[in-house]
Amino acid sequence: MNVVITPAMVGQVVISGILAGALYAMVALGLALIYGVMRVINIAHGPLLMLGAYTTFFLYSAFGLNPYLSVPVTMAALFVVGVVLQRSLVFRVVDAPELSSLLLTFGVSIGLVNLAQLAFTSDLRAVEYLTGSIPLGPFALSKTRLVAFAFAAGVTALAFLFLQRTRLGKAIRATSQSPEVAMVCGIDVRRIHMLTFGLATALAAAGGALLAVIVAIQPEMGQVWTFKSFLVIVLGGAGNYPGALLGGMLLGLVEQGASLFLTTQLSEVVAYLLLVVVLLVRPTGLLGGRQT
């Protein structure tokens, strides 16, 4: 590789990595919540993100709703979807062996992707809004990525405030530490499960909504996000909510860094190798152990 790495390039990588990282962190937080509270590995997380993107797209093309204004709307709509999913299907495998929850969410994810393909076709959709980038010295900041970062950071911060400061948030954290003790304390664990799943879906949907202006929308877009969200959680430590932030940033940086040296095709491989290495070397994640 005779590429000369200039400081400007490194800087660009760091900036792009951070911009992307917040989005990863937000979506992964949702997945972390589901795993932490219910011990369910939600393979359908990516498809839920995809549904968020489509919701924003349709709100935009049918009602001309500003894609950024549609973020809360999309989140609310998919919150409901999440609660319904949990109440109808997921709750049955919460206490079951992991094999069951894996297979169930796998089945749901296939169902969602194919429903989307039937309903929306595989044609690529896009929301054209805010194109171009803002130059900042030697760096270029993509406008859509910048706004996505702002939203993602904001939503994630709100989520953490919710988890730390509100009674419901604390109830969620209590349930993820120990459902039995939470029940003894008077927490309605089943309601918490529904709430958590809805919240996680809303987070994924927000990611989808923000992505709607950045990438092409198609039914399969979510699949890779499921995997990357898991990677983030593994990096940060399963059950460790702040770990999702760290993991997200790390993934963003590693990905951007890898694309500097390798083709984009191979940077996916890098993400995968990173996962395997981390799982072998430090399976409890960088922030270690379970701590909410």
Place this chain on the structure above:
Amino acid sequence: MLVAALAVYPAFGTGYGVRAMLQIFMWIALAGSWNIISGLTGYVSFGHVAFFGAGAYAGAILIAKAGWPWVLAAPAGGAAACALALVIGYPCLRLKGPYFAIAMLGLNEVLRALVSYFEGLTGGGSGLSLPTLHATVPIYYAMAGTAAAVTLLTFLIITSRFGLRLMTIREDELAAEAMGIDTARHKLYAFLLSAAGPGIAGALAARDQGYIEPISVFPLATTITMIVMALFGGKGTVWGPVFGAAVLFVAQELVWARFPYVHQLLFGAIIVAVVLLMPRGVLGILQVKYRLPRTI
């Protein structure tokens, strides 16, 4: 008797019929192999089609570029798949169940990327063509043999102590380790065994089709179908995947092969339904109801 009927079928079956039976055998081999790792050890492999694709590519490359006859290329495909299983399984099977599943999820995409990258050898995105050969009938027998071998292998495993240990791992891995079972090694063996079938089947399928490209040999749909068939028929049983493969393939051909997205949607729904309503599959239900032996 059934065996005799299947054996002479190509003599009077239609071209379509022989092809269809060939596919059923292929699915039996695939679903049965998935069953060996996922049904017996409980380690869900979401990327099993990787071995099918690896075998297909290995076989195709040997046939197209090195001029091997397919009879030799097919086992070579199986060996290549096993080698891949070793490389992947060695690190990944040390992980506990859910992490292994996640790792397998990513495997598909990685392999597709790798195949596209190593274009010189594999023909990249535009695929690889094999010299034309009308060998459907011999391949029918080869595939039938593979399906039979996988089923026999499953039977041998389930009735052996090795199989018992695998199932112990499935039920409670911690207890298994406490009892002194080297779980990582057992899982690895099961994984290797489960990769051979798809590898051979992949090479045979590649030969039969005459042409492969990344998208056709690494589709998620293949993994999904494998899983549905094994689940529906009864994972962890010997004849479950056979039953599941036969029934679902026929149903699919008769009813919904024409609607590809409905087809997958249905499979997704079947997976959900099986997990919720009959987690042990059709054969599992029959086992309980009629007190059939465990080795069915």
